[in-house]
Amino acid sequence: MAVLNRFAGARAPANFYSSMFNYYALWKAFSSSSLSSEVDLKSTLLSRSSSSRPDLPMDRNVQWVFLGCPGVGKGTYASRLSSLLGVPHIATGDLVREELSSSGPLASQLAEIVSQGKLVSDEIIFDLLSKRLRASEAKGESGFILDGFPRTIRQAEILEGVTDIDLVVNLKLREEALLAKCLGRRICSECGGNYNITCIDIKDKEGRPELYMAPLLPPPNCASKLITRSDDTEAVVKERLRIYKETSQPVEDFYRKRGKLLEFDLPGGIPESWPKLLQALNLEDLNHKQSAAA
């Protein structure tokens, strides 16, 4: 249970609450460019932390982050782990798409940014994330697995300043597979299920399979309702990959230096990768117990 104890060790460290003033000091460091939405995120996260006050012998749920290039499968694995651990899976890309499909005031601005593969401003992201965290708190949820956030060093610094992240899982996959996986991605317009019609089959020099990922085909009731994300075109995916390398890859180093990064090379599709990921996270027993109870 080494990894789980170290990272998922549910109890907040003893100095977590006494160091809140440091968080405030750190927060103030950003205040020259401070945005009201950042303040919202801070107060939301602090109020979530204070719901497990140190004088109450209460554990808190995991607070994890998933990093990785577009197409790597962050959503797939983060969502499976969130069901296993009983915490919400919060994907900022989903929050952006929900806002986009609403008739809210931000929709047209977001449509333009997303269609070019660019990053949305920190102000908008903090605002969407704060709202989402408040909604989950109102439902009595605690902990989270963040997917797609933080994506810049500034976002990482702000998050680090307002709450304790236990573990950052960095999913990695060969570059050749990423573009193909984005282009093969399909979503059921009715249930929101994620599928992939691409079969990745990369051979080594002797023609042996080096990376094989079977397609993830939809069940018959979703098959006629599949849609493609508007930003999953070749030109936009290439731009998202470029921006990831330039702006988001430094976030890996940020967490590596803090000893929070768990690198995970995907060995193949879900059948090969999921058990290995559970092993790396020391969650095999929990998975077995839940499967047996189901």
Ligand SMILES: Nc1ncnc2c1ncn2[C@@H]1O[C@H](COP(=O)(O)OP(=O)(O)O)[C@@H](O)[C@H]1O
């Ligand atoms: N943390 C973030 N900061 C800025 N923009 C974001 C963030 N998360 C999502 N977005 C916006 O939403 C889009 C879709 O995000 P996501 O679904 O995570 O895509 P990807 O497949 O590229 O990881 C991004 O291209 C970006 O425009």
